[in-house]
Amino acid sequence: MVAMAARVDQLLAQSRIFWRWIGQAGVVMLGVHLAADQLDDLIAALLAEAPWSWPVADLPLVAGAWGAVAVELLLVVKIADALLLTPQEPTLSWRGWYESRSVDAVALPAFWMICALAGAWTVGMAVEDSLAGLHAVGAFAAGAGAAALAAWRLGWTGFCRIVAGLKEPPSRLRGLSWAPLLLAVGYLAARHGLPVWGWL
Amino acid sequence: MSRPRRGGALDLALVVLVAGVCWTRTPIGGLVDRAVDWHRGVDRALPSLTSYFVTGPPPEIAEIAEAVLAEGPEAQPLPPPPEGAAGYPEPWRTAAGHALDDAEALAALDALQALHGAPPDLTLEIYALGEEQVARAVRRARSAGAADPEAYASHRRYLAAEDARRADAVVTGTLALATVLDLGWPVDPAFAVSSDYGERVDPVSGDSRFHNGVDLAVPEGTPVYAPRDGAVSTATEDGVSGRYIVLDHGYGVLTSFCHLSAHDVAAGDEVSLAQTIGRSGNTGRSTGPHLHYVVRIGGRTVDPARLRRAPES
Numbered sequence: 001m002v003a004m005a006a007r008v009d010q011l012l013a014q015s016r017i018f019w020r021w022i023g024q025a026g027v028v029m030l031g032v033h034l035a036a037d038q039l040d041d042l043i044a045a046l047l048a049e050a051p052w053s054w055p056v057a058d059l060p061l062v063a064g065a066w067g068a069v070a071v072e073l074l075l076v077v078k079i080a081d082a083l084l085l086t087p088q089e090p091t092l093s094w095r096g097w098y099e100s101r102s103v104d105a106v107a108l109p110a111f112w113m114i115c116a117l118a119g120a121w122t123v124g125m126a127v128e129d130s131l132a133g134l135h136a137v138g139a140f141a142a143g144a145g146a147a148a149l150a151a152w153r154l155g156w157t158g159f160c161r162i163v164a165g166l167k168e169p170p171s172r173l174r175g176l177s178w179a180p181l182l183l184a185v186g187y188l189a190a191r192h193g194l195p196v197w198g199w200l
Numbered sequence: 201m202s203r204p205r206r207g208g209a210l211d212l213a214l215v216v217l218v219a220g221v222c223w224t225r226t227p228i229g230g231l232v233d234r235a236v237d238w239h240r241g242v243d244r245a246l247p248s249l250t251s252y253f254v255t256g257p258p259p260e261i262a263e264i265a266e267a268v269l270a271e272g273p274e275a276q277p278l279p280p281p282p283e284g285a286a287g288y289p290e291p292w293r294t295a296a297g298h299a300l301d302d303a304e305a306l307a308a309l310d311a312l313q314a315l316h317g318a319p320p321d322l323t324l325e326i327y328a329l330g331e332e333q334v335a336r337a338v339r340r341a342r343s344a345g346a347a348d349p350e351a352y353a354s355h356r357r358y359l360a361a362e363d364a365r366r367a368d369a370v371v372t373g374t375l376a377l378a379t380v381l382d383l384g385w386p387v388d389p390a391f392a393v394s395s396d397y398g399e400r401v402d403p404v405s406g407d408s409r410f411h412n413g414v415d416l417a418v419p420e421g422t423p424v425y426a427p428r429d430g431a432v433s434t435a436t437e438d439g440v441s442g443r444y445i446v447l448d449h450g451y452g453v454l455t456s457f458c459h460l461s462a463h464d465v466a467a468g469d470e471v472s473l474a475q476t477i478g479r480s481g482n483t484g485r486s487t488g489p490h491l492h493y494v495v496r497i498g499g500r501t502v503d504p505a506r507l508r509r510a511p512e513s
Contacts, residue, residue, distance in 0.1 A: 005209075012208025023215030026222045033226040033252070037357040040253040049468075054434060058454070058499070065250035069227050076228065119218075125340060126221040129360050132332060146217065153207070153214050192357075197345025 021083045024158030025076075027150050030122040031115030032075050034193035035185045040068035042188075075185065078178060082108060083158065086165025093164070100166035104175020109163050111182035116155030118193025123150040225361045227252050252361055261373045261452070262500035264299055265380055292320055295377035300370070320378075321352040321371050328370035329363055376451040380497050383449070383507050384427040384473060386457060387480070387491060391418045394490060397503035403487045412501040413456070413494035420489045422480040424457050426471040435463045435478075441492070442484025445477055452499070458492035459484050 044064030047054075054060060097105060124147025131139035169175075191197070223229035227249040234246060297306050305327065313323045326334050340358035341349035348354050352371055356364050395403075395415035402409045426447060433454070434446035441458040445465065448454055461481025471477055482489045495504045 009206060009209045012212050013206055014208070016208055016211050019215055020211055023211070023218045026215070026218035029222055029226060029228060030218070034357065037253055048433075052436075058433075058448075058452075062250070065253045068253050069249045072227055073231075122225065123218055123221055125358065126225065126360065127217070128336065129333075129363075132336065136332065146214075149210070150214055150218060153211055154218060192344055192346070195340065195343035198343035200345075 020154070020157070023150075023154040024161065025079045025083055027119040027123065027154045028079050028112060028115045028158065029072070029076060029119065031118030031120075031189045031193055032072055032079075032185055034118045034122060035115070035188035036068040036072045038188045038192045039071060039185070040064040043067040071181065071185065074181070078182070082112075082162045082165070086161050091164060092160050097163055097166065100168050102166075102169040102172045102174040103179050104169070105163075105166050107175055107179040107182045107186075109159060111186040112159050112162055113155070114186045114190045114194075116158060117151055118189040120147045120151035120155055121193065121195055123147055225252070229361075247361075247365060251365060261299075261376050261498040262502060264373070265377055265497050265502050292375070292378040295381050296324075296374050299374045299377050318350075320375060322350060324371045324374055325352050325367050328367045329359070333359070333363065372451050376453055376497055379428065379449050379451050379453040380495065380502065380507065382428055383453075383455065383495065383504075384425070385508055386424050386427050386455070386493055387416055387418050387422055389508070391416050391422070393417075393505055393508075397501075397505060404485055413458075413492050414504050416480075416491040416493060418480045418489065418491050420461055420479070420481050422491070423476045424460065424478045424480055424491060426473060426475045426477050427455055429472050430455075430470075432465045432467050432469045432471060432477070435465055435467050435469075437483065440485045442486060443478070443481065444484075447471060447477070452497055454496040455504075456492075456494040456496070458494070459486045459490060 044060045047060035124143035127146040128143030337355040337358040341355035346354040394417035430447040430449035433448040437443040443460040444458040460478040462479040480491045
């Protein structure tokens with residue numbers, strides 16, 4: 001029985017190049033969602049401060065919500081692009097990153113790391129919510145464990161993959177158009193999606 | 201490169217877990233639901249993609265408001281608060297009674313408020329989701345450094361999407377009804393309604409059109425009062441409504457005042473109940489001096505005349 005389980009585990013491990021990217025992208029998307037949930041309020045507040053009057057009073061609110069949806073969907077494209085165009089099981093190297101340094105090589109990993117951590121926390125929250133009816137303390141522990149595993153097995157491996165997958169760019173400015181969005185979402189994920197600020 | 205030989209089952213479990221969480225908590229999941237329904241030829245009502253972000257009353261709240269207003273705000277007898285409980289300020293109690301349509305719910309709300317001394321939004325949320333779930337969301341908001349973690353709007357994002365929608369229906373739905381039922385009247389009640397809410401023959405075009413508010417027969421220059429505390433979201437003019445003002449009273453309740461001769465407030469101003477916000481007039485597409493008064497709840501109009509209180513009240 002143990003041998004069979006080990007064999008199944010091995011087969012799954014060998015096939016994970018086909019499916020692990022879904023989890024790697026998903027954990028970052030969950031962090032992006034936490035950030036986007038703040039972004040809609042910011043867009044709405046910004047539009048509400050406009051010097052003109054809106055024809056429909058709650059237009060800033062609606063525009064903020066659709067803006068957040070649009071950002072979330074746009075970043076799906078960026079995340080999928082970053083993941084699917086890179087090697088499956090890369091090796092991190094400082095030299096390799098230095099040779100491929102560009103705006104993208106800074107903004108994308110920073111965004112990725114923060115959003116993956118925020119996303120892992122969301123996974124932990126979901127696990128805690130689903131188990132809380134059984135045992136509150138146990139659910140909290142299970143949530144923390146799930147968050148740590150998601151951060152390590154999906155967030156970190158995805159981070160390694162996109163960093164090691166960076167190629168020497170034609171220009172050091174490559175990624176400049178994406179950088180403001182990545183850094184803004186990364187900032188919001190750091191500020192509102194990490195459960196550390198209450199302790200600091 | 202050598203292939204990894206262990207940890208496949210753990211990774212697969214995590215991928216399934218993450219995909220499930222994405223499905224239930226993000227608009228990506230909403231899109232997947234739509235794609236699956238489209239593929240299967242199923243046509244069912246799905247939450248809007250924006251419902252993952254926006255806190256607002258549920259779409260059916262205007263219908264509930266219509267039903268409440270048809271009966272009259274005082275129509276439903278309410279149980280007295282338990283001994284020692286502070287009870288709820290009217291008309292929130294009345295609104296809760298109608299919105300929840302459950303006498304036991306009112307008693308439960310009273311008990312909750314007496315127990316926690318919590319503000320109305322938190323009390324309603326506890327009623328909708330249970331104390332433990334709300335406490336978890338507040339704890340998460342606090343650990344993420346939210347400014348006011350106990351406020352519903354602050355910790356809503358740390359609830360599961362389905363729970364947040366359920367809480368929205370009770371919290372914002374009930375408070376939206378309470379807000380509507382608490383509206384005053386924008387002019388001296390002695391002035392008559394000259395054109396009712398609903399289908400009518402348009403006095404300018406002669407066509408049958410839906411009249412989305414009431415016309416009040418007031419002479420030019422009559423003071424127009426704020427029917428409740430709120431913020432001025434629009435104070436401008438156009439060719440149809442003339443000079444007009446829109447007030448936002450919170451919880452998706454907006455009031456509009458059209459064909460004014462003058463604004464006494466500007467967009468962004470805070471206003472209080474009975475404050476003069478402008479003067480009535482005859483501007484825009486209008487055939488004579490009057491005030492066109494509109495009440496919106498959750499984006500839909502309701503008949504303002506039903507909110508009119510007796511002069512002695």
